[in-house]
C-alpha cells in the first residue's frame with residue numbers, strides 16, 4: 001500500500017487574527033494536487049483553531065500543537081484531547097522538540113500523551129529528532145529510537161500516527177538536512193519499526209521530515225524513498241507552502 005504524502009504546516013506561536021485569515025485565504029485560493037495524492041494539515045495556535053477550521057477549505061485539515069496528557073480538570077493553562085475532539089479538530093502535534101527542550105517534556109511524557117490522544121480518537125503527528133551535539137556524538141539513531149520506543153511501548157495501533165523526524169539543529173536555522181541525511185534516518189526509523197513493532201506498521205506509517213523545509217529544497221527531499229512528506233515551520237506561514245504541498249507530485253513519477 002502506497003503511503004499518502006503528508007504536508008503539515010506548524011504555525012507555532014505566530015500570527016494575529018488578520019494574519020491568520022490572510023494565510024488561510026492564500027491556501028484556499030491555491031491549486032494543489034488532489035487529496036488522493038497529498039494530505040494537508042495546518043496547525044495554528046490554539047486560540048485560532050475554531051476560526052481556521054471554520055474558514056479553511058474542506059480538503060485541508062487542522063491540528064492542535066499540543067494537548068494535555070490525560071483527561072481535563074484542574075490543569076491551568078492546558079487544553080485536553082477531549083476538547084479538541086469536541087471542537088472536531090482531527091489532528092494534534094505531540095513531542096515537538098521545542099516543547100521537549102523548553103518545557104522539559106520527557107520521552108515517557110510524550111509517549112503517554114500520544115497514547116491518550118489516540119485513545120480519544122485524535123490523529124497524532126509525533127515528533128522525534130536529535131540535537132546537533134547528539135548527532136556529532138554519533139548517537140542520532142539511539143536518540144530517535146528511544147523517543148520512538150517510548151511511543152511504541154504505549155501504542156498498539158499505529159494507523160493514526162504520523163512520525164515527524166525533525167533534527168533539532170535544522171529547525172528554524174536554515175540548515176536543512178541533506179536529502180541523504182534525511183533518507184538515512186527515515187530508513188533507519190522504518191527498520192526500527194519493522195523490528196520492534198511490525199513489518200506492516202513499518203510499511204504503512206508515514207515518516208515525514210521537518211527542519212528548514214522550503215520551496216527550494218522540498219522536491220529533492222520529498223523524492224527520497226522514505227520521506228513521506230514534511231512538517232514545515234517558518235515556510236508554512238508564507239505562500240511558498242503551496243510549492244511544498246506540490247512537492248507531492250514527485251511521488252507520482254517515483
Ligand SMILES: O=C[C@H](O)COP(=O)(O)O
Pocket residue numbers: 010096166170171172173174210211212213231232233234235
Ligand atoms: O514543526 C516544524 C519544525 O519545527 C520545522 O520548523 P522550520 O521549518 O521553521 O525549521
